[in-house]
Amino acid sequence: MRHDHIISAKQLSRADIEEVLDRAAEIADDPTAFGDRHPGALLGLLFFEPSTRTKMSFTASIKRLGGDIVDMGPVEYSSVKKGESLADTVRVVEGYADALVLRHPMEGSATMASEFVDVPLINAGDGAGQHPTQTLLDLYTIRENAGLDDLSIGIMGDLKYGRTVHSLAHALTNFGASQHFISPESLQLPRNVRYDLHEEGATIREHTELDPVLDSLDVLYVTRIQEERFPDESEYREVAGEYRIDAETLEEAREDLTVLHPLPRVDEIDHDVDATDHAAYFEQAHNGVPVRMALLDLVLGGESQ
Amino acid sequence: MRHDHIISAKQLSRADIEEVLDRAAEIADDPTAFGDRHPGALLGLLFFEPSTRTKMSFTASIKRLGGDIVDMGPVEYSSVKKGESLADTVRVVEGYADALVLRHPMEGSATMASEFVDVPLINAGDGAGQHPTQTLLDLYTIRENAGLDDLSIGIMGDLKYGRTVHSLAHALTNFGASQHFISPESLQLPRNVRYDLHEEGATIREHTELDPVLDSLDVLYVTRIQEERFPDESEYREVAGEYRIDAETLEEAREDLTVLHPLPRVDEIDHDVDATDHAAYFEQAHNGVPVRMALLDLVLGGESQ
Amino acid sequence: MRHDHIISAKQLSRADIEEVLDRAAEIADDPTAFGDRHPGALLGLLFFEPSTRTKMSFTASIKRLGGDIVDMGPVEYSSVKKGESLADTVRVVEGYADALVLRHPMEGSATMASEFVDVPLINAGDGAGQHPTQTLLDLYTIRENAGLDDLSIGIMGDLKYGRTVHSLAHALTNFGASQHFISPESLQLPRNVRYDLHEEGATIREHTELDPVLDSLDVLYVTRIQEERFPDESEYREVAGEYRIDAETLEEAREDLTVLHPLPRVDEIDHDVDATDHAAYFEQAHNGVPVRMALLDLVLGGESQ
Structure with missing residues (x-):
């Protein structure tokens, strides 16, 4: 290089x-x-x-x-x-x-x-x-935990404003990953990002719920939904609650699912996930x-x- | 360890x-x-x-x-x-x-x-x-200047809120020191600290004036009395003034008395003490x-x- | 030393x-x-x-x-x-x-x-x-670019409040430099600085315009004129504008003129000067x-x- x-x-x-x-x-x-x-x-x-x-x-x-x-x-x-x-x-x-x-x-x-x-x-x-070094450490952590070949990854949360997510999606396209984007409609991928990913030959699907896709994933990458994106607090709470995961959520996941998060988290990932084998977000930070x-x-x- | x-x-x-x-x-x-x-x-x-x-x-x-x-x-x-x-x-x-x-x-x-x-x-x-490292450096400075055996120490000022003082008192109990606590009544040792010290076998006495005990001390440990502990400024000034030491105060002390202070000081110790052989508070900080x-x-x- | x-x-x-x-x-x-x-x-x-x-x-x-x-x-x-x-x-x-x-x-x-x-x-x-280390790096940069012997230097801008300028003027006097001070009348050298420089045997001349003296200079040292020195913004703009240099200004200068500035600059030196051989203010900072x-x-x- x-x-x-x-x-x-x-x-x-x-x-x-x-x-x-x-x-x-x-x-x-x-x-x-x-x-x-x-x-x-x-x-x-x-x-x-x-x-x-x-x-x-x-x-x-x-x-x-x-x-x-x-x-x-x-x-x-x-x-x-x-x-x-x-x-x-x-x-x-x-x-x-x-x-x-x-x-x-x-x-x-x-x-x-x-x-x-x-x-x-x-x-x-x-x-x-x-934020290229964030993308590199994300890729490194994915490679160490699940490998970058034939990867099926879910990327969930705020897909509209999150620069972390856009960078990662572009980079994963290099490796031919199947990318599932999971978000409320108001926070979907911006049109230009979606367009660019298609142009680059990415394999992407968009979802509004985690449930139908969870058991197909090698990696679930969670990002924070920021309160300031919503007109009022009650709407925020409702949406954020739907994209929050805990140990119970992950019972439907594959045993070797790796859960990532760029941190800091607020409450997108319940603390009861920390003790499961899925949790790799502290390792991710350390990487x-x-x-x-x-x-x-x-x-x-x-x-x- | x-x-x-x-x-x-x-x-x-x-x-x-x-x-x-x-x-x-x-x-x-x-x-x-x-x-x-x-x-x-x-x-x-x-x-x-x-x-x-x-x-x-x-x-x-x-x-x-x-x-x-x-x-x-x-x-x-x-x-x-x-x-x-x-x-x-x-x-x-x-x-x-x-x-x-x-x-x-x-x-x-x-x-x-x-x-x-x-x-x-x-x-x-x-x-x-x-704040254990403060206690360790206090003990080190006492040992270097007066020794930790058969020690007679006065601890003066705010004994109610000062964490430094409580830690030091507990630690000195290990060494069998005679501890004299000098403070206004409103800032005496909290009941639970006094109780614990007794339980640990400490030798303690409490005073409201420095004068009667000064000439028996190897070490005088001064702490700051904080204005915010008093309902009004005039009361603070009166009390603080009584527990303030200067070179003249120390004329009644033993020649080898060591004066300590965790710093920062405001005006509990007059600057004229700095030039006396008693002053060891900068050495204490350096330790x-x-x-x-x-x-x-x-x-x-x-x-x- | x-x-x-x-x-x-x-x-x-x-x-x-x-x-x-x-x-x-x-x-x-x-x-x-x-x-x-x-x-x-x-x-x-x-x-x-x-x-x-x-x-x-x-x-x-x-x-x-x-x-x-x-x-x-x-x-x-x-x-x-x-x-x-x-x-x-x-x-x-x-x-x-x-x-x-x-x-x-x-x-x-x-x-x-x-x-x-x-x-x-x-x-x-x-x-x-x-601010003696600023003066030393100024002198170093002058010596590297123009030499300190037989130096003709213009010092321009705020000569009243700028400590950088006063220190430099005193130090240059050691080396027998010809010093030209260029400023609006309201920002001329303070009387006591002028007096001291004379006492030290300095060769100084004061000007209100750069133009007449520019082509005699080896070094032009520009300083910032601060808005807060003026009663109102329009007066500031007018004065500051007169002591601002750009590439065109420097066409009248000697080819080997060195332009210095202690930085940060706001707009005393136009960015089009950066690309000329005159500009030595980043080198000065690096020194x-x-x-x-x-x-x-x-x-x-x-x-x-």
């Missing part, structure tokens, strides 16, 4: 993705072997929006490779408040680091920013746009480390061990 | 405490000998409340051992704001670190959180509850590093040098 | 300055040779005001030397909020680090703080006071790393390689 910048999962071919996942598997197998991989490498963190897991796992990842971070900190305490443009900020900060990670609320910001810098820039979420280590290793120029 | 988690000073036996203090003394004696003790070890910092000295000294401690931190940062910028439960947060973050440090405003939170994680969790203060290094070293599995 | 604390550029002799700049040049030439220069050194960061580039570049600098940071974080989350004095805060924090960097809104705070600590303290800006590495190296006791 040779990309200056990692902006979107769409830019990654199946071979690119497999290179990252293979490297991640190598790392997960023996993390300490990579502990001195990039001594002294500095990763600049530019998070213009709150983040816990993405920021902490990038931090852990570069440190597990022997490198370190240079963190802008909360935007409220930065010179952005003095009216500096994003283009200027990234041009300054590239002088302090060997690669940059950017999260910014504005869709397209990562692409724009990447045009101003020479060091590699990784998009860690640009508003409603892309952020080997996957981001792999990506950083490739971006910073690491050869295979 | 083999504890998965360090939640309360009460869980530590006299032998446990002495193991930590001995290791801390070893470290203080030659800190650089420990500089490569835990290379690559990552300490996850979860501070749900503001903190300066505790957070900075944990940071310095793990770095002085050759390790590093993965910091959640201010809670305002974390996914906790999206409604994630503490149990979920710690289960995610344990994937990014080899041990966790938690400060949280809710009493009992550290115990609860520790039940969800496999990596060691250290309580750095849970509301009105426990946070060898003591936390010792604890981390033991928790992370370090053998004696 | 042997200074306990770096408080003001004024304390640095020409020889001191050249020692820092020479060391910075050595570092810029082969940064990796310094990567293990101060292993385990901890730099305490106390930023009581927002900062991006200063804080990030100090962070990168100590890490590029093999050391690390212990960061107080945003002051809103520190015990300063509990009423602790700056003197107490620095006395505590010096126990956690080998050197301190302080930014504080109050002029004179760095001098005051330095009197309470034994470890070296570097002033990273004290309100309207000094913060070798220059601060050099200063830290000297302060922490590094001998010449």
Whole structure:
């Protein structure tokens, strides 16, 4: 893989993705072997929006490779408040680091920013746009639990606004997965995403209920339905309740069904699922480390061990 | 010492405490000998409340051992704001670190959180509850300055709400100290703490004035009386003024009296005390590093040098 | 150079300055040779005001030397909020680090703080006071681009309130530069600064327009004119517009003119200047790393390689 910048999962071919996942598997197998991989490498963190897991796992990842971070900190305490443009900020900060990670609320910001810098820039979420490292860790977790070949996956919840879901759907198309989208009508896939998936040759079906499709799934990927998408709270509660799963729901599922969630969850997945063999969402979060280590290793120029 | 988690000073036996203090003394004696003790070890910092000295000294401690931190940062910028439960947060973050440090405003939170994680969790203060590393550094400073045997200690100020004071009193009971509690009547030890201390065989006496007991003390531990504990400002000023010490106050003390304070101070200790030989509160703060290094070293599995 | 604390550029002799700049040049030439220069050194960061580039570049600098940071974080989350004095805060924090960097809104705070600590303290800006590392990186950038001998420099914008400008003017006087100050009348050099520069033997001229002097300059140092200095927005716009430069403005300049700016810029320099050979303000920001590495190296006791 040779990309200056990692902006979107769409830019990654199946071979690119497999290179990252293979490297991640190598790392997960023996993390300490990579502990001195990039001594002294500095990763600049530019998070213009709150983040816990993405920021902490990038931090852990570069440190597990022997490198370190240079963190802008909360935007409220930065010179952005003095009216500096994003283009200027990234041009300054590239002088302090060997690669940059950017999260910014504005869709397209990562692409724009990447045009101003020479060091590699990784998009860690640009508003409603892309979040490629989330997609890579989702794919890694699916591959580890169910395999990516002949996969039957259900993707449930807010399919309209969830960038995570769109990225994942595009990426899975590379692997020929059967994709079942399960959501209330008001939160179905946007027309343009559906169109693009068809163009890419995706095998997709849309449902308004989980029940009829549950026992055919290898993986069920649950996302949060956000209250602010609904005109009033009672409507939200009713809809959200229908797409909520618990241990009882999963009694109808295949024994080896893997349940994923990008986290944080609020109550889409009952805590009684945590103790079942289906639950893989904490493992999924933890996989952020080997996957981001792999990506950083490739971006910073690491050869295979 | 083999504890998965360090939640309360009460869980530590006299032998446990002495193991930590001995290791801390070893470290203080030659800190650089420990500089490569835990290379690559990552300490996850979860501070749900503001903190300066505790957070900075944990940071310095793990770095002085050759390790590093993965910091959640201010809670305002974390996914906790999206409604994630503490149990979920710690289960995610344990994937990014080899041990966790938690400060949280809710009493009992550290115990609860520790039940969800496999990596060691250290309580750095849970509301009105426990703050064991503060107690350990207090004990270390007392031992270095006055010894823990045959100790006569005065503990003064807010004895009702101060978690620091309660932890310290319990721990000192292990060493048979004579404990004098000096406070206004409205801020005396809570009944249950007094009861527990008696049950544990503590030697305690309670006073409303420092003067009669001052010249018998090896150590005077001063804590802050908080304005918000009083119905009006004038009452606060009057009471606070009576439990404030300055260089003149200490003329009646023994020459080798050691004055401690958990800091930050507001004006309980006049700045003219700083220049006297009694003042050991900055040394006390600095001892946070060898003591936390010792604890981390033991928790992370370090053998004696 | 042997200074306990770096408080003001004024304390640095020409020889001191050249020692820092020479060391910075050595570092810029082969940064990796310094990567293990101060292993385990901890730099305490106390930023009581927002900062991006200063804080990030100090962070990168100590890490590029093999050391690390212990960061107080945003002051809103520190015990300063509990009423602790700056003197107490620095006395505590010096126990956690080998050197301190302080930014504080109050002029004179760095001098005051330095009197309470034994470890070296570097002033990273004290309100309207000094910011010596900015001056050093400015001098370094000027030396690299135009040389410090026989220099003709224009300093334009807000000359009344800009601490950067005052420090730079004093420092350039050591090198016998011809200094042209260009500003609206309302933002001219303060009388006391002008007086001091004359006393120090500076060669200065003051102008209200750039045009007559532009083609004599080796360096044009542009600073931001802040809207809040003006009674109303229209007056601000009019004045700011006159001291704004773009590629067309620079057609009248010498081919080798170097344009500098301490950043962040708002619109004092049009983006069309970025692509010209004149633009050196991003390079200037990047020079913060070798220059601060050099200063830290000297302060922490590094001998010449």
